[in-house]
Amino acid sequence: MSRRKKNRAGDDTNEIDLTPMLDVVFIMLIFFIVTASFVKESGINPNVPEPNNNPPPDDAEPNILVRISADDQIWLLEKEGERRVDARAVRSNIERLRAELPKAAVIIQASGAANTGVYVTVADAARAANAPSVVLVPMKD
Incomplete structure (x- = not known):
């Protein structure tokens, strides 16, 4: 048992x-x-101004205009006209133009189809050239 x-x-x-x-x-x-x-997606917060159709006054300080086309080409507007610039030479060109125009802001006019990395490269180069302000303006495609 x-x-x-x-x-x-x-x-x-x-x-x-x-x-x-x-x-x-x-x-x-x-x-x-x-x-x-805690996972957050990183993004770009560009400084985009409000649309303004008024032309600037005649005595306004000229700005430095950089255009980024849809095929990621970088164009720099100068007195002689537009010329294509390599991404590595953007900073030196902006520094040269800033020597002529010390108060000039850098305006980046980018196409909506352009690669974001190209915009970031140009914006970083403008900040490295000690531009007083860097503004992104969307290009009308």
């Missing part, structure tokens, strides 16, 4: 305790919820 009692007692202790497994699952769930809530 003692053998039967031992077998019955052994059957009761053969259950699997799920508490540690549930603890691990809940800890993992909390970890993923906390880490997912």
Whole structure:
């Protein structure tokens, strides 16, 4: 009889305790919820002015105009006209024009189809050239 009692007692202790497994699952769930809530997408917050159809006054300080075309070409407007500029030479050209026009702001006129990286490169070059302000103006395509 003692053998039967031992077998019955052994059957009761053969259950699997799920508490540690549930603890691990809940800890993992909390970890993923906390880490997912801190993920933020980075974006560009360009300084876009409000539309103004009034022409500037005749005695206004001229600005430095940089155009970015839809095929990611960079054009710099000068007295002689527009000329294409390499992305690596944007800073030196802006510094040269700023020597002639010290109070001139840099206006970047970018096409909507242009690559954002090209705009960032031009804006960074203008800031590195100590431009007093850098403004993005969307180009009408």
